[in-house]
Amino acid sequence: MTSLPTRSLEDQVRSIVAEHRDKRGALLPILHAVMEDLGYVDPAVIPILADELNLSRADVHGVVTFYHDFRQTLPGRRTVRICRAEACQAVGAAKLADQAQARLGVTFGETTEDGAVTLEQVFCLGNCAIGPSVQVDDRLYGRVSPQQLDRLLDVNA
Ligand code: FES
Missing domain, CATH: 3.40.30.10 (Glutaredoxin)
Structure with a gap:
């Protein structure tokens, strides 16, 4: 079960999307920006990106899991x-x-x-x-x- 995004995480991700939306193949630069800002791609980010980019959750999840650069858990200190x-x-x-x-x-x-x-x-x-x-x-x-x-x-x- 995927937990619902908290408001602050949602705001943060939507503002990242707004910054990169016009880039070609926007999903990858957006995911890199999420990694830079949060340190990982929280599962709660996936439905937000799907909604913003008009993609299915499965599409976004597929990209996140395909590239090893995108961590899905909080990194250590x-x-x-x-x-x-x-x-x-x-x-x-x-x-x-x-x-x-x-x-x-x-x-x-x-x-x-x-x-x-x-x-x-x-x-x-x-x-x-x-x-x-x-x-x-x-x-x-x-x-x-x-x-x-x-x-x-x-x-x-
Ligand atoms: S092979 Fe290890 S740094 Fe290049």
Whole structure:
């Protein structure tokens, strides 16, 4: 069951739509703007967008679920991204991936129960020459060792 949108969320989303409505293929830029403003695409946003853009809820839901960029749950206070692309895989990214999942008790795309950390995998952070690469929020780290990853995952640091 989808909950009804709260008034403030609805106002926020309708004003985002008003800003981007005239763009070509407006749904994608609108969803990106929703991500930027809210940090995720709440399920309550889907009926609002469907109504505003004269689309079915299924159409909007289909686009949201097709693109991995559109999170559907509130992200943690910190987001840790581990690069799993080839250059980083060749220098130990798989080990870091296992380590992070074991340490946090989540798999990729999930957030720890206390809401502290969201763990994501990405496929290239543009830092290939000095992999393995890890990004914590907006900060990028290269040549990350297991010990350094432990420090990066320490939510109390
Ligand atoms: S392959 Fe990891 S940063 Fe490019």
